[in-house]
Amino acid sequence: MWWKLLLFFWIAAFSAIGILTPIAGTLGDVAMMGQMGSAKEIPVKFEIADKSTAAVGADGAAFVMRGIDAQGRSADFAFASNPSDFDAATGYIVQGRYDAAAHRVIVSKVLSTNPGMTFPFIPGLEERAKIILFHVPVSWMTVIAFLVSMWYGIRYLRKKDLEDDAKSAISAGLGLLFCILATTTGSVWAKFNWGSFWNWDPRETSIFVLLLVYGAYFALRSALDIEEKRASLSAVYGILAFVTVPFFIFIMPRILPGLHPGSADDTNSGPVVSSGGMNATMRIVLYSMLLGHIVLYAWLMRLRVSVTRLAMRKADGA
């Protein structure tokens, strides 16, 4: 029982951390935005380098302090007014933009004082980068559930135990659930990031194919009325789908150009998880979420298996 509570708090806590942790860029990020000519202000995190030098700016700026970012680069930050909590502060997350001529960051708003953990700022993604913490675990579960389904399918073909077939079908059902969740969450996100709900990017195609495979798997199961036959034929189909679908999930998205990280024309990052856009904090939260989802999957699987087992026993006893 205790682990179910732990699981609940684990996922809830990391979801909260994921949602509440602020996104903050470095001086490099804000300078890049400035160079691109964007008037957009971005959040920047820095530590105050030397409190004693902070003063009213010579050029009339209300308050200027020297700050060092996480990469050790330093610059002046020009505040619009004297921050009231300056005495207690060691650092800030501020919203601002880079003024190249004056070599300083013009601060429009103080977002937080003495910041703790932050997620990196990714141009064009910002807060939306946090989808990775929810969408990626669900997508992983889709594939893992499918793998488990195939594993039990193979076991059925070897041992002809109908319980293995039941497990295979249950795992496929869970996979379908996760697959639908991954598709819809991804699609909602795509609307706000890429501008449309569906773009037929290779990875979107691959998850669509996975949906079709699961659909076909259950269509086949419902078309077979003798249990033994249903078990072996659906196991064969599951295995067949698994040896062809990876062409999509792992090979095609990497050799074809696309929008997802890790596509062929994406030069700056590898596969999603090792992408350079994440810092240690984000990676820890992502892996914790993955772990939480795996345990959640195992729990749901166990629940369904015991329900099925009960139903079988009842049917046999009746």
Added chain:
Amino acid sequence: MNTTDVMRSIIAILGKDVRSELRTRYAVNALLMFVVVTLSVILFSLAGETVARSVHAGLLWVVMFFAAMSGLARSFVAEEERGTTLTLQLLATPVSVYIGKLLFNTALTLLLNSFIVLLFLLFIPDFTPAQPGLFWTVVLLGGVAVSSATTIIAAIIARANTKGTLFPVLSFPILLPLLMSGISATKIAMEEQAWTSAWADLQLLGSYIVVVVTASILLFEHVWKD
């Protein structure tokens, strides 16, 4: 059981299917008519308009896919309907049956695909592949890939209740990787691009065939025997 024995029974099963087809013309006549009908629908809808070559590649594959979907399930469904599945089980090993049927389906697909391409070349005026060599390679390799994947699915659905409707449902997701690379390679062949740009697609088609046939040989026994 040595290889020559297996080869001999494969050839005998293939020969049986070919002679049966020649005698009854169940599949071939209907399929050729199907192709003619589909193509005429395309011609109606294109009437006088010029379409990009890449669209032609897509149209060609649509016709090839649906021709395969309507024709390739027959090999196993017919055995099941006539009740000769048991007879074949008692005559040969599952592997010989599978390979015999695979060869028959492949021959049928290649014949069908060549016929489709011929009609396209004759009746669609701007259907002119810039690289005929690559074009035919893709069409024939694609045909082999389609038949390799559909043969085992035909064997699966032959044992199910709703045979006809289930076939495209089960085939489509498994065929999609090959359809996509087939279409992309055909596009390259239609346009004046370098041969080498189709290399990744051709590799994908080749490895697809190897993977699917290997998996089918290993799994067929479980489909074939109750």
Added chain:
Amino acid sequence: MYEFLEQNSIYVVMTIVLMVWSGVFLYLLRIDGQVRKLESKK
């Protein structure tokens, strides 16, 4: 609505989280229903 969501993308993230959670919750409800049905058949 669209513009609001686009400018406050944290809500987009929240929507996605909510969707994931409601999916899992519905699945749990289904299992719960199955268990109840089994128990009532005793």
Added chain:
Amino acid sequence: MLTVKVASVAKHFNRRPVFADVSFEVRAGEVFGIVGRNGSGKSTLLKIIAGVLTPSRGSVAYELDGVAVPPELLFRSIGFVAPYLMLFDEFSAAENIRLFAGVRGIPCPDSAASALLERVGLPTDREDPVRAFSSGMKQRLKLAFAILHRPPVLLFDEPISNLDSDGVATVHAIIREQRERGCVIIATNDQSDIAQCDRVQAVSSGA
């Protein structure tokens, strides 16, 4: 010498037992009968013995001179006749015979095919497809299908159905001859078939 060992075989369909725990052993030279009412699973048991159906529990083993026959090669040691066994309708009788021989890899000159057709009492000169045959003639062709490769085991499911008295005599002659070569297992309810058997085992559903 050949032995067929059926060890506590059970078969379920949708968790409902067709029959449970059938065990027997048939040795070369024997004719073994399986009797039981309609629906008792005689045909299912025969298919399991033929290796085309997997038992839910238990096993069937063939031993040839003390060496186990691998299950994938079982079809070479078995001749099977049953009402639900179908032949290739669109070919003539002789073509069917040549096809069987071809798939099995047995050389089959025209003379051998004619001899076999005569053996089961079919005309050797009919060119029309089997589709046009009467059910008795089809039954005779099934006999030819079973004995073509001279298998050590013959599995007969109601072998004399649709046959005239002449045909019944042919079946019984084949059974007698088979004693020299191996064994016969017959699933039947016909008294004249049972009279051919040395031993008889009853199967019944749920037993």
